Amino acid sequence: MVWIxxxxxxxxxxxxxxxxxxxxxxxxxxxxxxxSHAANLMIVASGWVGDGKAPIVPKTGGPLDPFAYVxxxxxxxxxxxxxxxxxxTAFLLVLAFFTYRKFGTDDIDEIRRLKG
Amino acid sequence: MNAFFPMFVVLPLAVGTFLFLVRKNRALxxxxxxxxxxxxxxxxxxxxxxxADGTIFVHRMGLWPFPYAIVLAADRLAATLLFLSSSIVxxxxxxxxxxxxxxxxxxxxxxxxxxxxxxxxxxxxTGDLFNLFVFFEVMLMSTxxxxxxxxxxxxxEMAFKYTCLNLIASALFLLGVSLLYAQVGTVNMADLAxxxxxxxxxxxxxxxxxxxxxxxxxxxxxFPMHLWLPxxxxxxxxxxxxILAGVLVKVGIYSIIRCATLIFPAAFLILQPGLxxxxxxxxxxxxxxxxxxxSIKRILAYSTINQLGYIAFGVALLSxxxxxxxxxxxxxxxxxxxxxxxxxGLNQKLTGTVDLEEMGGMMGKAPFASLxxxxxxxxxxxxxxxxxxxxxxxxLQAGFAQGAILATGVALGFGVISLYYNFTTYQxxxxxxxxxxxxxxxxxxxxxxxxxxxxxxxxxxxAYWLFEWAQLVAAQLTNPELYIAAMRDLG
Numbered sequence: 001m002v003w004i005x006x007x008x009x010x011x012x013x014x015x016x017x018x019x020x021x022x023x024x025x026x027x028x029x030x031x032x033x034x035x036s037h038a039a040n041l042m043i044v045a046s047g048w049v050g051d052g053k054a055p056i057v058p059k060t061g062g063p064l065d066p067f068a069y070v071x072x073x074x075x076x077x078x079x080x081x082x083x084x085x086x087x088x089t090a091f092l093l094v095l096a097f098f099t100y101r102k103f104g105t106d107d108i109d110e111i112r113r114l115k116g
Numbered sequence: 117m118n119a120f121f122p123m124f125v126v127l128p129l130a131v132g133t134f135l136f137l138v139r140k141n142r143a144l145x146x147x148x149x150x151x152x153x154x155x156x157x158x159x160x161x162x163x164x165x166x167x168a169d170g171t172i173f174v175h176r177m178g179l180w181p182f183p184y185a186i187v188l189a190a191d192r193l194a195a196t197l198l199f200l201s202s203s204i205v206x207x208x209x210x211x212x213x214x215x216x217x218x219x220x221x222x223x224x225x226x227x228x229x230x231x232x233x234x235x236x237x238x239x240x241x242t243g244d245l246f247n248l249f250v251f252f253e254v255m256l257m258s259t260x261x262x263x264x265x266x267x268x269x270x271x272x273e274m275a276f277k278y279t280c281l282n283l284i285a286s287a288l289f290l291l292g293v294s295l296l297y298a299q300v301g302t303v304n305m306a307d308l309a310x311x312x313x314x315x316x317x318x319x320x321x322x323x324x325x326x327x328x329x330x331x332x333x334x335x336x337x338x339f340p341m342h343l344w345l346p347x348x349x350x351x352x353x354x355x356x357x358x359i360l361a362g363v364l365v366k367v368g369i370y371s372i373i374r375c376a377t378l379i380f381p382a383a384f385l386i387l388q389p390g391l392x393x394x395x396x397x398x399x400x401x402x403x404x405x406x407x408x409x410x411s412i413k414r415i416l417a418y419s420t421i422n423q424l425g426y427i428a429f430g431v432a433l434l435s436x437x438x439x440x441x442x443x444x445x446x447x448x449x450x451x452x453x454x455x456x457x458x459x460x461g462l463n464q465k466l467t468g469t470v471d472l473e474e475m476g477g478m479m480g481k482a483p484f485a486s487l488x489x490x491x492x493x494x495x496x497x498x499x500x501x502x503x504x505x506x507x508x509x510x511x512l513q514a515g516f517a518q519g520a521i522l523a524t525g526v527a528l529g530f531g532v533i534s535l536y537y538n539f540t541t542y543q544x545x546x547x548x549x550x551x552x553x554x555x556x557x558x559x560x561x562x563x564x565x566x567x568x569x570x571x572x573x574x575x576x577x578x579a580y581w582l583f584e585w586a587q588l589v590a591a592q593l594t595n596p597e598l599y600i601a602a603m604r605d606l607g
Contacts, residue, residue: 020280032283039290046294074297077246081290084253088286091260092279098264099272111273114347 001052005045012038025096025106032092036085040078047074117166117173121190124163124198124237125251127156132230139223146213149226153206156233160199167195170592172602174243182604183307187243191599192589193443194240197363197370200447201236204362204454205229207564211458212355214558215465220353224261232258232359239367243603245296245379246303248371249289252335256282259364262356263348274347281344285334292327295320306603309378309596317382325383328375329391336368338428339397342421346405349417350470354461357413361420362454366446369424373431373439377593384434391432392523398425399526403533406541412460413470415541416453419496422534423449429527430511433518440590441510444583448495448503448575455568456492459485462565463545465557472541476548484562486546488569495572497538498531502576510583 012034019031047070055072057064100106131152135145167173167190176185190198209229212221235255242248260282264275297303299320300311312321330341337345345365349357376384384391402422409415427449430442464470466482478486495502508531515524575582592598 020284025276028280032280035284035287036290039287039294042291043294043297046298071301074294077293077303080246080250084250084286088253088257088260088279088283091257092276092283095260095264095272095276095279098267099276102267102269102272111276113270114273114351 002045002048005041005048009038009041009045012041023108025100025108025111028108029089029092029096033085033089036081036089040081040085043074043078043081047071117163117171118175121159121163121173121241122175122177122188123159124156124241125188125234127152127159128230128234128237132227132234135230136224136227139227142218142221145223145226149230150206150209150213152230153202153209153233157199157202157206160195160202163190164195164199167192168588170588170598172592172599174603183302183304186247187304187306187603188241189243189599189603190241191602192585192592193370193373196443196447196585196589197240197366198237200366200450201233201240201363204450204568205233205359207568208355208358208362208454208458210560211358211461211564212353214560215355215461216353220266222265225265228258228262229359232262236363236367240370243305244303245305245308246293249286249293252289252367253286255364255367256286259360263352265353265356270347270351274351278344278348281334281341285331288327289331292324292331295324295327299324304603305374305378306600309600312380313382317380317386321380322383322386325375325380325387328380329372329387332368332371332375333394333428334368336365336372336428337398337421337424338368339394339401339425342398342401342424345421346414346417349420349457350411350413354413354457354464357417358454358457358461361417361457362450365420365424366450369427369431369442369446372428373442373593376431376434377439378596378599381434381596388432388434392429392520395425395429395432396523396526396530398422398428399530400425403530403537406537407533410472411470412463412472412475412541412545413457415472415537416456416460419534419537420449420453422530423453423496426508426511426527429523430514433514433520435514435518436587436590436594437514437517438511439593440583440586441507441514443586443589444510444579445507447582447586448507448572451568451571451575452492452495452503455565455572456489456496458561458565458568459489459492462557462561463489465561466554468555472544472548475545477546478554479546481554485557488562488565489545490542491569491572493538493542495576497535500576501579503572503579503582504576506576506579506583510586 016031016035019027053069055069103111138144173190175188235251238251260279264271334341349361402418405418406415427442427445430438467475495504498504498508
């Protein structure tokens with residue numbers, strides 16, 4: 001199962017790299033959003049163990065095989081990461097909007113006043 | 117103390133929120149902000165005193181047992197950097213009080229300043245890698261907003277670039293955390309150190325270490341990730357530039373030190389030749405970059421890159437002497453560079469420009485201001501008896517003592533260029549032609565510049581005390597067992 005996740009992460013990173021290298025500012029912002037999702041999926045994948053059962057102790061109790069269950073800690077971490085990437089993406093969108101309005105263009109190559 | 121020191125995160129958060137709520141009342145906002153910064157500085161001094169005997173304070177959030185709790189820990193290095201950040205941010209707030217007009221300050225300045233402080237202090241005291249990521253984001257979020265503070269064209273462009281660059285770095289940080297978690301199943305730094313040592317430097321672990329080096333070198337402006345720094349440090353409002361150059365870049369260096377001494381010491385030994393090469397390139401890029409500049413802030417920004425190269429060189433030597441030199445350099449450079457950027461702001465207030473060609477001849481027109489700048493430039497150039505001289509001396513000494521003759525020789529060679537650019541800059545600034553009338557600046561501006569410049573002199577004449585402290589810090593860093601044991605016993 002984990003190889004499906006790996007492939008999805010690969011596709012997301014490819015899409016993100018392509019978008020970030022585009023000229024329009026909104027494509028760059030979307031690329032950033034996709035890239036952070038790839039990183040989030042990577043964290044989920046890092047907690048994948050064995051067959052990937054949901055980490056819930058059954059009512060019957062008894063001795064459990066820890067290697068059959070997914071590690072729940074990365075899933076808790078990824079929640080934090082998702083919230084942060086949401087906030088940063090929202091900020092970046094506002095910044096992109098202001099940049100677009102002030103410069104009057106959404107072409108990255110025309111927004112170049114600074115040296116370095 | 118164990119229950120008390122998490123207030124370095126709690127206090128700025130509470131104060132920042134409060135300042136946001138009272139944003140309509142400028143006078144109240146400003147005085148509460150300054151009082152809170154003073155309290156923060158006093159607490160940092162108390163903590164610095166308490167860690168002097170080698171105690172490492174540990175606080176488990178939620179009081180969970182050792183490897184499960186998110187841990188906050190304060191050792192000598194963290195206490196040193198806490199003192200540094202709170203004093204520099206405090207001086208910059210005093211400076212901003214007289215420097216920024218009411219319109220320029222806007223309502224968000226002081227709240228953002230406190231959130232920035234919270235993020236930086238959180239980075240210094242956290243003992244958990246994922247928590248470090250969270251504090252990085254808190255810090256960066258405030259920086260993004262402060263960089264694009266006036267929405268003018270330059271600032272918007274730069275804030276957009278800076279945000280994009282740091283978003284990529286954050287994604288890579290998460291990638292590094294997940295790579296580590298997949299290998300050892302923990303994010304607690306002490307626990308990581310123990311388990312990574314058992315695992316040994318496997319190829320995947322070295323790659324993971326490399327990911328972290330990349331992420332932190334974006335923050336610390338190590339070659340090839342240094343290109344954002346000159347624009348960011350020269351276009352942002354001056355009090356913010358001083359904090360960025362003084363403290364923010366040191367957060368990146370701090371994280372590299374933690375990785376090199378605590379988390380991946382074995383992997384860093386393998387990466388060492390590459391790291392040293394990168395440090396030398398950083399030194400070279402910073403020194404050469406200053407030469408064609410005419411804006412005093414841009415010269416100072418390139419010189420920051422140059423100096424960060426020396427600091428990182430000290431860290432990359434991975435020896436106790438190298439770390440001690442790096443800690444000395446961090447403290448010296450933080451006070452010096454923020455003093456000089458505030459000094460550039462002072463001159464901007466006096467002449468209305470930061471361009472050396474338009475400024476010129478300040479020695480005759482504003483003697484006290486140019487005296488303060490003279491102290492700064494002499495120290496940056498590495499002239500005894502100022503901090504800059506001893507900082508370079510200790511780094512180069514550590515390099516030669518370790519037998520890295522060629523690398524240290526190159527670093528020494530670029531010291532000559534740094535001597536050259538600092539002298540020519542001061543020459544153009546103090547005796548150059550051109551420039552018109554000189555205005556006046558408030559006492560708060562002179563006071564904060566003089567306060568920070570005083571450290572450059574004190575740590576120069578009293579270099580022995582600071583170096584002794586730096587060696588104590590390095591001794592604690594080179595024995596990570598102490599840190600791990602403190603977390604185990606108390607945590």
